[in-house]
Amino acid sequence: LGSGAPLTPAAPPEAPGGFRDYPADRRHAPLTAPVVAGLRATLGASSGRRDVFAKVGDSITVSGHFARCLTGDDVRWGDHAALAATRDFFARTPADDRGHDAFARATQAAAVGWRTHRVVLGLPTPLARELDAVRPAWAVVMLGTNDTYPDAMQAFHHDLRRVLAALQERRVVPLLSTLPPRLDRADRAAQTVEMNAVVRALAAELALPLMDLHGALAPLPHRGLARDGVHPEAFLADRYHPCWFDAAGSQGGMNQRNLLVLEALDRARRLVLGDEPPEPAPPPPAGDGSWASPRSLGPLPAALAGDVARGESRASRYACGRDESPGPEQVFRVEVATAGRVRARLFGGEGLTLRWLTGPAATDCTATARRRLDVVVRPGTHWLAVDSARDAPANPYLLTVVSL
Template structure:
């Protein structure tokens, strides 16, 4: 260590040492200095009578002082660990000062019941990793991606003008100001721009189609850091009554859309879709489609707003006379008063703006608003399955990362498919009779099938299986759900990422008897 740095380091330690002795004294008395040093007396006021730490400090500073230029040029070998032991430092007043810096612990599970997905230290680090892929993106610009619900003039547009009534949400005004400060082509802002990736009647497939695709047109036009994304209301009935096939198609498209945004350094803010009160058959499947969206957001650790949840308690589910599109309050979509938030589009504006505010602040370096939470228990192998602690339940996994290959031909289901690839096992405890829908979505080149076992992890215990989805009413007992890898006739294992949804069936759902 250079001599000047050594002297400075010695001064710091000696000053702290002297301060500890001074602070530990009574109001009157003396402190016996070690090694035969002179006693330091304290008068009744508590002042040091003969020698103070300031005296020592001044003497040392005169001998070892460095100006700023010299200090910058001096290489200090001492690290914070040299000065702080076990996370505690002793300061001159005798109070222990702890250094508690929260560290990311792992991906956050997106639990049901929360309107906003958690933003933990881990999630913030994820935001920064995403942003590193797009250094040209503007941190105060977002794009809209969606169908007619997003094309509505009442969706966010009014935030480009003075807000008529903030209600309890005046704290969101700074985020509105930040996004309004950036002028986009045509003189619009993120709030009132007509997005090339939004159009009436469209699906997630449309956003990716064409050359250039609508999503690419909008990305190139405004270089946003964030994207507000909602598709599904049109997708859900695309293949008529075959909702399982529709879910596969929708899942592939949403996965591709989200990953394309991520590749550009754009942080997508996903949303669940509203009820389909215009079609009971489609509405029975809305929770399952929304479960997939939640699983996708959780897998990518990007924000999710639960629009569906906020609509359910509203009059008419916050929907207009067509029982499909959100209605708008008489004071306009930006009326965030208690009365205004009785309307669907107003509610979507509030939760979307709140999501933008939370993400923008965390991304800008403010403390994450949420604490770390525990993930799913278990290892996903027969001897230690992942535990489904509550319902509804979503999870994402990757069979290519599993070490378990215990199951192959599910004889209990009279199955002939070769499932000898790696699998992931979940345990489900049922306490009361429950009608449930089970669904799995995988990506291109991946083929994961779902199997329900009763009582034990064995092929003969299989009671239901499907390529995508099945439903079953379960009696009380212990069950196991297995996401298993299909092996083709050529012996190739089609392992990889999957998204699992376990959803209680809605009352009256004819497919869940």
Template sequence: MLEEVRNAAASDECIQQLHPAAYPAGRTQSPLTPFVVENLRAVRARADDLQDDVFAKVGASSTVSTSFVHCFAGDDVDLDGRELEGTVSFFAEGDAGGTSPYTRESLAATVGWHAGRALDGDPSPLEQEVEAIRPGWAVVMYGTNDINIVTLEDYAENMLDLTDALLDRGVVPLLTTIMPRGDDPDADAEVPDFNMALRAIAEARQVPLIDYHRELVDLPDQGLSADGIHPSVLRDPGARACVLNPEGLAYGYNVRNLVTLEALDRVRRAVVEGEGAPDPAGPALEGDGSPTAPWVIDRLPFAHVANTLFSDHRELDLYDGCMADQDESGPEYLYRLELERATSLRIFVFDRGDVDIDLHVLDAPTEAGCVQRAHRQLDADLGVGTWYLALDTFVGSREQAGEYVLAIMER
């Protein structure tokens, strides 16, 4: 009887832990909690023709470069005592179209590309690469070129489409934040916004995020080569990108190889080998998005995904506090933010297709409480106290309800 009680308690605890993970700043590898691990296992279960020991490389020039992971297929590897040999060998034995995934020349990685290029065509380069090598995983990094080519909204839409395409096929994407832009101050100023969009997408889909940018900012020249846009690499005299000791980790490619290998090691152990989640479940998000129990913004940066098609709340229609005349009579969700200090925020909402979800900052959960609104992005300087966000569905010729991804960061 005591054993049954213990088993029941353990089962209840497991159920309580299975809620989406928050992806906080301050760590390079996003949490692999019990919920995330179960999510990744479910993705991999969608396709039994994919290979656990193969990953695809998806990106632009910093992914095409032979300094990115190629060296793990050779002998010049110094792990500096880290217990990663098993993962190096595991993927070295994978068959990626007749070669190892480390040295594979990916059809979904080309110099100069932005994320949308991987999705162009029928079949797209992404689809061609997946069918050619049948990977269980995909290491993805776009954004450096996107800053100069597309808007932030287009980037977010492309990355959502790319992520969803991989997930639908049973491939787990490992999304990687982009590097600083040492070549262009204006472009560099946009890097935090693009990385915040990527963080929000990773959290929305509960897939791994590798915060490469975090590891670079304190390195000499931010881990960038002389051109200010590509990573640097240890040379002695040739490239030694898999030397992962303190000397090597002063260089950008060496760091990317380490954090990528660590991410692959974490998913291999948790998902393939069944070792379980390496990270504990944090607290669940409080609230339900209603006017009486708004979701609580409990950290910054903050991200959340929801779908107004499933909202029963239609209390807010015309935000006259903002002198707004837009018809927001569609369903909405509310969030609450408690500030103990004056804070400058940048708030984004990303949606796709015909979906149109608008942002409203409120000092009370009423139409008259609106102090600021925007279609997709706004900057708000908020004082100490309680604030609300309303994510509301615009109504034109019809209600344009649907999925959105909310992202909030300090600026």
């Protein structure tokens, strides 16, 4: 368990150029027909109980305000009364031998202060122990808040991929979540944006359900966080009410997380286990990744999964470097709204190079780097190439681009 073996995406690429990405403005990534088919295939090979989920995370998951209130009667549904059927579905089966359902169980796969790698550390791993104990079909996964240390991004990607691989080995479907904002330090706030791009890219690559907690908290006062600027806070009246989902209660950050998770479980129950039709696929961004038609990255932050082997070999030398890149490349158009710094980062792939360009030609290259490329830019249209050193049948990668 947790070998970190490469994962095989559950559904074929749908967009021109073979790109996979999820729209950044959705509370939940769409459960399209290919995604639903892949999830059903996973569950078809699973012995996990369809009405049980595991919880995987850190202190935000350990919190007594997360999920447990859904077992009790202190729930105000507001406009979300339709979710009661899903609450009842997942509350009907004891998840462990002490009679706790999945909402109330204290998970072994989360602890205060845990970085992502701790979930799959040791033999047996905490994740393996939890899966053995509850035999779930699903796992609610939110990891990374404690991984905000210098140069953490590649390790975070590697460790989160290991967690997802461990779940796939057990035929458990991850329900991934982005991280809440960080307000305690500016550098950690910036890292969290980049880490959420990694989460989004991985979810898109593997065709997994994704819920956007970061986006859900954005409009709330103080981003729905406690005074420490790190942990989501439950709605407080006479006491804490983390499962009030009416207009007042929904101003609590933990209330939003509880609602978001229940929505994700509801979508899984109705669209994957049930017979409701899949959601329509959004139109893919413009462009196929060629020089003639660069793939649009849309507003930043951007995240996608690509395969440079699906590109074309038109540029081997660039104005910004002496090295040759005779393999295929994929080209992106980046719209920058305000002057400042932009960071592009690659994960995975072999022999890849990032090239920043002021125009759609190799002669317009102004900066180059292997894994992380930081540039100072003016507002307007820019171009980014992911180039390769050789031809290969497949050379997949993840790309994130964020404003700093």
